[in-house]
Amino acid sequence: MNTKLKMISWVLPALLLAAALGLMIGCEGSSTEDDASGVDKYFETESYASDPRYPLAAQEMDIKPPNVQISFIKQEVAFTVSGGNGIYHWHVGNSAKGAINAQGDNQALYVVTQLAENSVTVEDTAGHYAVAYLTPSTSTGAVPLVVSPSSVTLATGQLQASFAAQGGHAPYVWVSGNIKLGSVTYAAQTSHIAAYTAVAGVYGQNVVTVTDADGRRASATIITQQQ
Numbered sequence: 001m002n003t004k005l006k007m008i009s010w011v012l013p014a015l016l017l018a019a020a021l022g023l024m025i026g027c028e029g030s031s032t033e034d035d036a037s038g039v040d041k042y043f044e045t046e047s048y049a050s051d052p053r054y055p056l057a058a059q060e061m062d063i064k065p066p067n068v069q070i071s072f073i074k075q076e077v078a079f080t081v082s083g084g085n086g087i088y089h090w091h092v093g094n095s096a097k098g099a100i101n102a103q104g105d106n107q108a109l110y111v112v113t114q115l116a117e118n119s120v121t122v123e124d125t126a127g128h129y130a131v132a133y134l135t136p137s138t139s140t141g142a143v144p145l146v147v148s149p150s151s152v153t154l155a156t157g158q159l160q161a162s163f164a165a166q167g168g169h170a171p172y173v174w175v176s177g178n179i180k181l182g183s184v185t186y187a188a189q190t191s192h193i194a195a196y197t198a199v200a201g202v203y204g205q206n207v208v209t210v211t212d213a214d215g216r217r218a219s220a221t222i223i224t225q226q227q
Contacts, residue, residue, distance in 0.1 A: 029036045069215045075144070090102055097113060137214070164192055171188065177212075204224060
């Protein structure tokens with residue numbers, strides 16, 4: 001009888017230990033297969049959620065013209081930007097070669113101080129950016145292109161203004177920087193002359209740009225005032 005009791009006293013703890021280990025192994029397998037909290041599933045489907053983000057792409061904003069040939073000191077080039085978010089900030093690559101000044105909400109005017117390569121960068125408050133490049137003209141005997149008058153102010157009720165391209169080579173192409181403020185028209189036979197028509201009831205500053213057959217550009221500023 002004593003022998004049987006001794007065997008039971010040894011076997012019973014061993015069986016209890018084996019049962020406990022089996023329960024532990026079963027629990028581990030269950031937690032791996034059934035993710036009650038959904039954590040494993042989240043990281044499977046959102047594996048890139050915590051990846052570092054790349055800088056915002058330049059193509060989210062558009063600057064026009066993207067490439068410009070410059071041919072004389074004090075030449076003015078108008079740039080217009082679209083896209084992006086918030087307020088625009090303009091910069092030049094080398095301030096000794098040219099200066100950039102904002103003109104209205106989405107335009108800026110570059111003034112040539114040296115006939116040398118330069119760049120104009122516009123950036124918005126979200127970090128998007130766009131870049132335009134200026135290169136000196138390589139053509140010999142380049143004729144400077146200017147717009148006359150270089151600026152016009154339209155008082156209340158005035159909607160018309162006329163401009164003439166001087167220098168450069170015909171034919172000329174005229175564009176309005178902001179068609180919400182006004183449009184420009186001209187005839188192919190007399191492309192050196194253009195007429196600007198402001199939009200009634202809309203006020204602000206606009207830029208008219210002319211481009212000649214050699215790619216030279218010149219600009220004039222129009223201010224529509226509200227009195």
